[in-house]
Amino acid sequence: MALRSVAVLLQEPVALFEYGVLTEVFGLDRTDEGVPAFDYRVCSEEDRPLDARNGTSVTAAHRLEATEDADLVAVPASPSAQNPSPAVVAALRAADARGAWIMSVCSGAFTLGAAGLLDGRSCTTHWRHAAELAELNPAARVDPDVLYVRDGNVITSAGTAAGIDAALHLVRLEHGAGVANTISRRMVVPPHRDGGQRQYVERPVPSCDAESLGPLLQWMVQHLDEAFTVDDLARRATMSPRTFARRFVAETGTTPHQWLTDQRVLRARHLLEETELSVEEVARDAGFGSAALLRHHFTKCTGISPTAFRTQHRVSA
Known part of the structure; x- marks a missing residue:
């Protein structure tokens, strides 16, 4: 499946940095530099502004239906990630069933776990939450010491900036090193921080x-x-x-x-x-x-x- 459409599934309260990571990689128009245009959709179950704390709110332009044909469904962090609604769970399960890419940033992994998408898979999250993720998902293999893990069509990343590495890894897989390097240069970040393909676990290069x-x-x-x-x-x-x-x-x-x-x-x-x-x-x-x-x-x-x-x-x- 060629990665062309990206649906970011927001939950309240929204973690702005993790949401911004996905927007920076997939949501900006860089076609003038040879980066393919992504159909970028920000989705939520609620048709209202979502609280992002500190006096900030985010309004998603799309409802959950926009995830139904997306090539990637990404779930950024949220303090409520452990308790997704039945509609959010259903949207993620449907995306997984049709073979779409599923990605979480930081605590977004808890939402994937609640949907049953981590069972039998290697995964990660922020090191502070890894033990809890493992306790809630005993059928998952939680690795707290890595930046991100790809297991099949599911990619989970550790805290905050590790989401950049996971997103760029997916861009590399789908569109090649040249496109990933172009995006990373614009973001002023390393094009990839990894140490190889063992269990698709990526480790940082100093x-x-x-x-x-x-x-x-x-x-x-x-x-x-x-x-x-x-x-x-x-x-x-x-x-x-x-x-x-x-x-x-x-x-x-x-x-x-x-x-x-x-x-x-x-x-x-x-x-x-x-x-x-x-x-x-x-x-x-x-x-x-x-x-x-x-x-x-x-x-x-x-x-x-x-x-x-x-x-x-x-x-x-």
Whole structure:
């Protein structure tokens, strides 16, 4: 099913940020940059303004009938997400039955659970609510440590900004890396924060915007095809190797070696998706040196071989 129409199902009170995430990815016209136009529908059961707290209200232009032929039905967070109305439950079950994409942002996962859509599936939500989601949905496999999970046609995301990652992941699946990258550039966010396809669980790639090490991290990303040691990086940062290693972990949350490996895997992903380079050439360009070493690290990080990844995710260069 090509992703062309998106129905966002609001419940009162509306969580404005999570609703805004979906609007930012799917609801803005970016056809001038080659992004396909989405038929974006904001839906609610009530034909009245919905309270969004702090003196704000949201009026949905559509009723639940607008979900009936939508390619994606998305449920943003709401404090009332645990207790959806029978009409909302029926709309979600109908969408799932016809094979539409279903996505939740943050606590919106509780609505999917109440509709029975998480039974037998892997899923996630904000880490603060994960234990409760698991208790209410004992047939679901709740993972509190990931940004988002795709299981079949259902995508659930963790708190707040993780909804951006989940939405961009879906755009990548349906329209390719080029479209997702265009949207992410406009939003000034990473095009994808993930670590592969193991159970379709996506994990974050460390960012490059740490204050004191920022310039060095940018240099490393620009020279992934070169070989350098921790001592080389420490000298470049004008620190002792011990101080550098400690500072690196403090600012990025991981070791220099793991950070570099993650970035090289990310480069390899881009090249496999967007170029005609052979696996051996991708290995050299990404800094792994050989196809064997690329396969080892790529499979360890993503749970899938480079060749299989290219088959599943290939888009035109």
